[in-house]
Amino acid sequence: MCRILSYMGTPVLLDHLLYAPDSSLLNQTTAAQMLSMLNLAGFGMAAWDPSSYEPHVPYRYRTTQVAVFDRNLKELAGKLRVGALLAHIRGVPMTSTVQVNEQNVHPFRFHGVPLAMAHNGDLSGFREMRFGLLPHVRPEFAQAISGSTDSEWIYALVVSALPDPGVINSPEAILAAIRSALATIRAVRERHGITRSSSANLMFCDGVNLVAVRYTFDFGRFEASQLQGTTDFLSMWYTFGADYGLHDGEWKLTGGAAQADSIVVASEPLTRDFATWIEVPEYAALVARSDGDRRYAQIHALDV
């Protein structure tokens, strides 16, 4: 399991998103509030700075270091102001079978494709089923897969289903591609007789669209001996507002929903006080789009 953070709105200092909040993404490396495991297998981000050269191209950073020790990231975060961000810390089982390398660090973004994606969860039986996914991946993207994660395959499936992966797509097109990819995975799982609960919490961002998906295949279908008392770790939360900053001792968005122009979506709230955070529902996607001064956010059911 991993933790994800995404942001879109008025440019803010990267440090104020990654480091400053009580339960910031980097603090979740060792002290997540809703996940009882360590997230030590790498940090990655795609960060869109509107004042930078080619602002539609994100600054990308991926490291297998434990990011809390990464001085380069800390220095960078003190300089970069981001209008959109997709950041991820990777958590993996503590076993030598896991491959910890840069190719497996999220978010994924193929060359020439604006849409980036990060994943929290894992697909049970992925090694059995992945070649069943191959016919649904465009050849150029099948060649671009460089890591060993199920996440990169999910990404390849989604961008393969976009009408034109090389441009910034409409929210409808992105949602349709996500639905198509989830339907493909569900069908291939069924073909392979895979029924174990497998979560695919996904966040996509291209600097203009932010799509956050909370979805689990065979939700709640655990073996008796492995039944989980809580599914908190499958959560996804969001909040919005007009002014992101330190207010009343906590880093949060204020200014009212009606004045809001910025949105934060994360695997769990960044603050100790959850009052102004709301969960993305299960089997649903939160879609936010920022197009000049026109922004909107909606929840869409994912009946796949």
Next chain:
Amino acid sequence: MGAVLRTSKHLSRLAPEALAELVQSADRFTIRRGDVLFRQGMAADALYIVTSGALEISTRIPGDTAATVSIIGPGDVVGEFALLDDGLRSAGVKAIADSEGLRVPKSRFLALLADRKPWTLELIDALRCLVALRTRATLARIGAMTRYDLPSPRAPSQSSVFGDTLDAVPLFASLGRLAELGADGAAQLVSHGTCLTIPRGAGVSAFESERGMLTLVLRGALRSFLPRREGLEQVMVHGPGEMTGLVGLFDGARQPLGLEAAEETIVLQLHQALFEEMRRSADPIALALFTAIGRQLVRDQRRANRHLGRAVSLEQFNQHLGGSAI
């Protein structure tokens, strides 16, 4: 004070002796106009019963603004989640007039409940009914306002009986949410209920169906929904160890939500006659089951409130920015 409690719509079901013992066991509180009784997100340590004055209940929504939930007065109860689960305060309360009433501390109440004092059993049942009613009211508000991108409704299909019911006992006993029932409780309830395997997408009960049964998820997930012109709107997803059908079982009216299998799901169904029998019992297994039911009612009310908060805040967000439906 006694007259206020006797005519309270939340407490009038308590016997006069129970009400007298409640008054005797509670502390008194007074609060000045403008002062805060408790804040959202604080630890919940007591239930409050208003005997005079007026209190405003409000919740914060994204953007960090407060939305008024309701104004309450004499005879009304607030902070009831404190006696039913261990979560934080879900709303803030402040006085809009000088007010006073009774304060029932959680630790004292739970100690008396563990001793099975009759008045505590009556009060906790009344509180469960109150939460069920609040959830029904929240769902009605959701039904009146939310817009969603909706899937098409699916025709319910038949459920199949899940093998020998003995198979369900280890599954039940492994449910973390119902750990206090233990293996004995699992075996007893399975022996009194019916286990079903419900295919993905199949209907379990219709919107506004009769009071029906208590349905416990053993494996998989159920989706409760509101029907819409365009299809169905998911309101909650219930995973292993969660129970459904509680609002109708407590208030006796038709079920406010439809229910279907979100995935292939194994459930245990308990008939309403058994529900009623156990509801009034001081048997340890019945008490453990209804403790879990109290937590489930609170969880459902919190989820319904979040759903409503989501709808309200998204509407505000999109209205101001001139957004249009995708």
